[in-house]
Amino acid sequence: MATHGADSEVGQLQTVMLHRPGPELKRLTPRNNDKLLFDGIPWVSRAQEEHDAFAEALSTRGVEVLYLTDLLTETLQSEVARNHAITTALAGLHLGDTLRAYLATALRDHSAEELTEYLTAGIRNDEVRGGHGLVTSLLAHDDFLIDPLPNLLFTRDSSVWVRDRVAVTSLAMPARARETQLTELIYTEHPRFRGTRKIHGWHHEHVEGGDVLLLAPGVIAVGVGERTTPAGVERLARQVFHAQLAHTVLAVPIAQERATMHLDTVCTMVDVDKIVMYPAVADSLQAYAVTVPEATETEDSLHLDVSPAEPFLVAAAKAMGIDTLHQIDTGLDPVTAEREQWDDGNNTLALAPRVAVAYERNDETNDRLEEAGIEVVRIAGSELGSGRGGPRCMSCPISREPLPTDG
Numbered sequence: 001m002a003t004h005g006a007d008s009e010v011g012q013l014q015t016v017m018l019h020r021p022g023p024e025l026k027r028l029t030p031r032n033n034d035k036l037l038f039d040g041i042p043w044v045s046r047a048q049e050e051h052d053a054f055a056e057a058l059s060t061r062g063v064e065v066l067y068l069t070d071l072l073t074e075t076l077q078s079e080v081a082r083n084h085a086i087t088t089a090l091a092g093l094h095l096g097d098t099l100r101a102y103l104a105t106a107l108r109d110h111s112a113e114e115l116t117e118y119l120t121a122g123i124r125n126d127e128v129r130g131g132h133g134l135v136t137s138l139l140a141h142d143d144f145l146i147d148p149l150p151n152l153l154f155t156r157d158s159s160v161w162v163r164d165r166v167a168v169t170s171l172a173m174p175a176r177a178r179e180t181q182l183t184e185l186i187y188t189e190h191p192r193f194r195g196t197r198k199i200h201g202w203h204h205e206h207v208e209g210g211d212v213l214l215l216a217p218g219v220i221a222v223g224v225g226e227r228t229t230p231a232g233v234e235r236l237a238r239q240v241f242h243a244q245l246a247h248t249v250l251a252v253p254i255a256q257e258r259a260t261m262h263l264d265t266v267c268t269m270v271d272v273d274k275i276v277m278y279p280a281v282a283d284s285l286q287a288y289a290v291t292v293p294e295a296t297e298t299e300d301s302l303h304l305d306v307s308p309a310e311p312f313l314v315a316a317a318k319a320m321g322i323d324t325l326h327q328i329d330t331g332l333d334p335v336t337a338e339r340e341q342w343d344d345g346n347n348t349l350a351l352a353p354r355v356a357v358a359y360e361r362n363d364e365t366n367d368r369l370e371e372a373g374i375e376v377v378r379i380a381g382s383e384l385g386s387g388r389g390g391p392r393c394m395s396c397p398i399s400r401e402p403l404p405t406d407g
């Protein structure tokens with residue numbers, strides 16, 4: 001088994017999981033895009049070109065790029081995995097027994113590649129040739145029997161590695177809930193990940209990967225807002241403390257709105273002690289530092305110490321054991337900052353300390369990053385951005401080099 005894991009946001013990136021946008025994006029229409037969490041209807045072939053350039057920017061810098069659909073197809077070679085995938089995809093109560101049984105039989109006859117496409121792009125009622133019974137007759141022709149997953153593009157959210165464990169997350173929005181059935185299956189059944197120890201899971205309280213920032217080895221910031229719930233951060237904290245993956249969890253309340261859906265929409269780490277941050281929230285962002293005074297036998301019996309709220313940058317620096325966590329501001333003036341925050345200017349992906357991938361469109365923020373000594377790897381994202389996510393959202397680091405001890 002290859003060794004995987006990450007203990008920071010900025011250690012040299014070695015392996016990352018991406019999802020190349022595919023047929024699931026062609027399911028978006030002006031009638032369903034809001035429900036499916038896209039702000040527009042992307043031009044799919046251009047989105048694919050932009051994504052290929054993103055992947056190439058990573059691989060030319062020595063990063064191993066794994067694609068979620070390749071991993072899924074390889075996983076689905078196993079009979080056990082296929083049966084599990086089909087059963088969970090058909091578990092929805094909207095199907096009824098007749099249609100569920102028909103689809104289960106039909107899907108079993110397909111190749112692993114075809115099954116991957118059905119699991120990601122979904123199946124519409126009018127695409128089913130047999131199984132005609134009460135439910136298919138009553139559903140509209142364009143109702144989905146298996147929902148498409150256009151937000152798979154944002155691999156950050158459905159799993160997150162904390163040291164050598166992977167947390168399969170629990171996604172809050174119904175349009176994304178099924179994504180973690182796929183990541184859980186990959187991490188459980190794919191030969192590359194066999195034996196990997198998991199934490200959390202889709203059956204637990206809501207936690208999304210975009211809210212989880214590994215500020216430094218042992219220090220995890222978790223945004224609490226539209227997606228990750230207060231109970232979600234408590235559950236994650238119990239698990240990381242019990243498994244000795246962290247000594248401090250910072251619970252960071254963020255506004256419950258679309259512009260700030262995850263903590264990584266307002267700040268991301270670009271160096272061991274530098275963070276790019278939306279200035280409109282920087283002064284008001286608070287953190288509750290959670291620690292445990294002593295280990296106990298079980299996760300549930302851990303007593304969590306919660307410090308009074310402090311300014312985020314202060315609490316973070318304290319927990320990280322550094323004097324200052326330096327802030328680099330999004331934009332220049334408040335209007336530019338608001339525009340560039342919306343366009344994911346804060347959502348950078350660090351490839352190493354002081355090297356970060358960012359959308360090229362956010363000129364002012366990128367200039368500021370460069371002034372602060374960060375090498376900015378600019379990528380196009382006009383179509384990719386229509387789902388409201390940047391380079392960090394579109395990547396799940398599977399391995400990063402541990403940070404050198406001298407920082």
Ligand SMILES: NC(=O)NCCC[C@H](N)C(=O)O
Nearest residue numbers: 037154210262387388389393
């Ligand atoms: N970490 C992130 O901020 N991910 C972006 C997710 C965008 C997606 N359309 C969503 O609403 O969940």
